Ligand SMILES: Cc1cc2nc3c(=O)[nH]c(=O)nc-3n(C[C@H](O)[C@H](O)[C@H](O)COP(=O)(O)OP(=O)(O)OC[C@H]3O[C@@H](n4cnc5c(N)ncnc54)[C@H](O)[C@@H]3O)c2cc1C
């Protein structure tokens with residue numbers, strides 16, 4: 215259940231104060247991140263175990279989100295949606311309601327430290343109010359969630375299939391029922407990198423036996439992807455966080471779908487195709503697979519087999535850096551050639567630059583932005599090497 219919609223609790227003046235203070239501290243964001251964690255862990259050593267051993271670039275995300283707090287508070291809908299999700303998702307980190315005042319106190323202390331003489335009691339009061347609002351939504355969403363599902367789902371690896379190009383298909387069986395919708399993604403933690411959570415998209419619609427199959431590509435030097443591709447074997451137990459993401463079939467306003475996938479971005483798109491099949495194939499589906507070279511056109515055989523089984527599914531490849539008769543050109547060009555698509559719901563998944571280019575091409579072609587669905591870009595990782 216979503217928390218109730220609330221009115222923007224900050225006045226325009228308070229919002230202006232917060233924005234102004236962010237612009238004062240922004241040039242020191244990197245130092246401020248280090249300072250923030252240093253005082254948080256010194257004052258509240260009990261929260262240290264929630265965070266991964268090594269300090270890395272990921273760690274900046276919490277503070278970056280905190281600096282954007284005014285955008286959240288400003289917009290009641292995003293406050294409830296985004297912070298509700300965030301609060302529920304924070305359960306997998308082991309976050310408790312009691313930790314929020316600690317983080318708030320250290321956030322304000324860090325802001326005060328870097329804002330220097332620009333920091334006033336009035337600014338501090340505006341920040342306290344904004345943080346309290348966001349934290350309140352996160353805490354109450356987490357509490358409601360606690361009543362209905364676990365914080366994490368242990369899952370045993372039951373199958374492992376190397377697919378070439380450094381990609382492995384890993385099938386896991388959660389120990390408890392795991393409800394998700396085709397097209398969503400899942401936070402994964404491995405036993406080899408405790409507290410390091412990375413997102414992966416199941417490549418299948420929910421199955422009767424409850425198993426999920428992930429397509430994982432080992433990125434160079436990648437911690438979690440490297441462990442999943444090179445270390446995980448049958449019998450190992452990983453942990454799943456709650457499902458996330460809105461790239462689901464129910465978001466489609468129209469019955470015809472345009473699906474666009476690059477690299478392991480194919481995983482959630484494949485799940486959506488399975489979901490259409492599960493629902494009896496009532497959508498006409500055009501699927502475009504993008505890659506730089508034909509060797510990188512990953513998963514194409516599997517998808518062609520699906521197209522043979524399902525008359526409503528058409529598959530086309532777009533290869534940007536090779537000349538192959540019939541499937542040549544960059545994705546935006548190929549999309550433009552086969553369009554128009556403005557009457558379709560579009561689902562895009564793959565490297566950020568591919569999703570951005572395809573979004574631009576579709577928008578130019580008249581597709582309304584609310585009919586273009588894709589996951590957040592936070593980690594620019596879905597491309598092939
Ligand atoms: C919504 C969403 C869904 C995702 N779904 C999938 C999926 O289905 N399958 C999948 O394999 N991945 C998927 N990812 C990416 C995945 O979450 C991880 O980011 C990825 O596996 C790298 O994590 P890591 O811990 O191995 O690398 P890290 O240890 O975080 O990174 C190690 C180093 O590699 C660099 N690096 C990161 N990405 C790349 C890259 N693409 N190419 C080159 N260097 C890189 C980093 O900058 C860093 O220097 C998804 C990401 C998101 C946001």
Ligand code: HEM
Pocket residue numbers: 261264265266272273275276279280300304307309310313314315317345348349352409410411
């Ligand atoms: C208003 C309050 C908060 C906001 C807006 C916030 C926001 C965020 C965001 C956006 C992320 C990145 C999420 C991701 O990568 O999936 C994150 C990560 C995290 N947050 Fe929070 N958070 C808040 C409070 C807290 C509190 C109180 C704790 C508990 C001490 C906490 C612990 C964590 C941890 C452990 C991570 C993972 C960090 C990592 O992997 O390095 N957060 N937070």
